[in-house]
Amino acid sequence: MIAVEPAVLFYLYSPNPVALPEHLLACGVKGVGDSLFRIRARGRNSARSSRWLLPAHRTSRLRTPDRERTQAFTAAAALPIVTRPVKNYCYNPCLQETPSLKSLLCCALFLAACFAQTAARSPSPGKQKVLWQKLEAQIQDVDQHLDGVMGVAIEDLTTGDHYFLHEDEVFAQASSIKITVLANLYLQVQQGKLKVTDPYTVQSSDLVADSDIMGGLTPNVTRLTLRDLATMMVAVSDNSASNVLIDRVGIENVNAMLDSLGLTHTRLRRKMMDLQAAKEGRENISTPREMMMLLDAIHHGKLLNKELTADFFKMLSTNKDSWLPRDLPAELKVANKPGSLEAVRNDSGVVFVEGRPYVICVMTSFLRNEREGEEAISKVSLDAWRMFDRLSRATEFGRVVSAGNGTR
Secondary structure, eight states: OOOOOHHHHHHHHOSSOEEOOHHHHTSOBOOOTTOOEEEEESSTTTGGGOEEEOOSSTTOEEOOOSSBOOOOOOBSTTSSEEEOOOOSBOOOGGGOOOOOHHHHHHHHHHHHHHHHHHHHHSOOHHHHHHHHHHHHHHHHHHHHTOSSEEEEEEEETTTOOEEEESTTOOEEOGGGGHHHHHHHHHHHHHTTSOOTTOEEEOOGGGOOSSOTTGGGSOTTTOEEEHHHHHHHHHHSOOHHHHHHHHHHHOHHHHHHHHHHTTOTTOBOOSOTTOHHHHHTTOOOEEOHHHHHHHHHHHHTTSSSOHHHHHHHHHHHTSOOOOSSSTTSOTTSOEEEEEEEETTEEEEEEEEOOTTOOEEEEEEEESOSOHHHHHHHHHHHHHHHHHHHHHHHHBOTTSOBOOTTOOOO
16 A cells, blocks of 8 residues: 655645645656646546646746646546646636545545656666676776776766765876866867967977877978877877977966866976976876866866867877777777876776766876786776666666667
């Protein structure tokens, strides 16, 4: 037997505006805009026990206007109620009577049916929570077997759920800091300060170590655009191209952008290959949580407009040798930027699983064996992808639906 609390009926019969409770929001009533529904219980005096309620959404309220022209829609078929379209109906609360016992009973049956329907179609967050717990156990196992320090931040961009491990520890970023340079380049394009087609002529004074592309170009002759430089910075982590972009956007502007997003532990402090600055402690830094927050902000359009956001992630997903996508399907879009220094391996990005994109930032330091750090990043990435891939293809009850699935 399903018991209905008397307080629930208050929402149906109160003459004053009151918030519609969650269990009614899911009862199946559907409508458009501000149209109202008149739910009339069957039985004697049922017309006078009618009440109005707005379409089912979180801000729905019962209300008693002096006059309301309405159009009613079909509501909750096969339930013990009927609905009628009503025009030029004048609501007068003074004419309302105390509902009859039969009317109250019908309403109670209606609510009981609503409860049953809601329970049958509600998602199962408990099952998804189990998957997150298993992912946590898998990542902790990787961490325990790594001779070094690892920080992880993973966020479901659909639900906002996340997993953290040493998320607020500050890590040297190496080339992963170039994500902030790319973001600020696009921000200044949006502000009209720069264009991706702005030209640049290669200068020998701009060349530094680990510049596989720029180092092979002809100084004072080869002309590039800022987009060309950004592509080299992302695809092959060309340090000379990165330094030219840093000069164009300005270190202070990158950090001002980070401040505006509340990322106080993420800092661009020096150009690439500035060993003297590194010795002085001016390291490029961030935390797993803050790098996750930066990518989340960009993905949700909090920094760039829709067109530039798409172009940013297209640029960041340029094919590259990195650890997050290493063991993932080749066709999967991964917008990421790895970074490496002695005893340091990082990789941060967005994995665009269809219908379930997520941010993943894995940072390691104090590594005894750098290869083990790279493998740890790939293991965490694979475990995360396996969970999100299942979530993206599963029903709310946990059945994974794939092409070729049988009916057994």
